[in-house]
Amino acid sequence: MKLTPTQFGGAAAVDGYGPGFFRISGRVVHGAVLVTAQGGAAWAGLDDRAPLLALAGQVDVLFIGMGADVAHAPADLVAALRDAGVAVESMASPTAARTYNVTISEGRRVACALLPL
Template sequence: MRLNEVSFSDAQPIDGYGAGFFRIGGQVHQGAVLTSAAGTSAWGGYADDAPLLALAGEVDVLFIGTGAEIAHIPADLRKTLEGAGLGVEVMNSPAACRTYNVLLSEGRRIAMAALAV
């Protein structure tokens, strides 16, 4: 089996997560986060749509992590994000972290907003 080292060009990979935190690019972030090639910052949850809308035109897909369990996001949030041209994929936060890293390693234009587990 051939192994290749994965390199991340623009954004930082998600190194891990746990109860109430994410470790992204070697740095621990408490609570909900938003991460993309532009950097990582705290995210205020579903009501905090302004930083998500700012990603329109910068990313093709926004992964939304719903915490430990998969759940629906508010319908008006989905409608607003999709209306701005963002592709929205909702999954639990562990799956969002894994999927984000895989697509990031492929050089895709992605972002992730996730609630902590």
């Protein structure tokens, strides 16, 4: 699916997704992806916590896309991120991508970690 373009003030945006991939600012990333204002990078998934915890002090909220369906992120991951000062919102990956785009366009300090559909 292609998302509607908007103004992102130079921040990376999720501009499309489909089965097994995401398009971040025109670049296709296969599999799970971590997206910040600086760009998108492959991410190894929920067990790959180091890059998520490294967001502490850089973002206020992390949207975690759990794939095609709504699901909760693992409670211990959420607790670790909250202890590091990062609020977590879990939702389906398409919703997380759209929510990230809206909030980054507002200039907010957010990131999203998306599991593929």
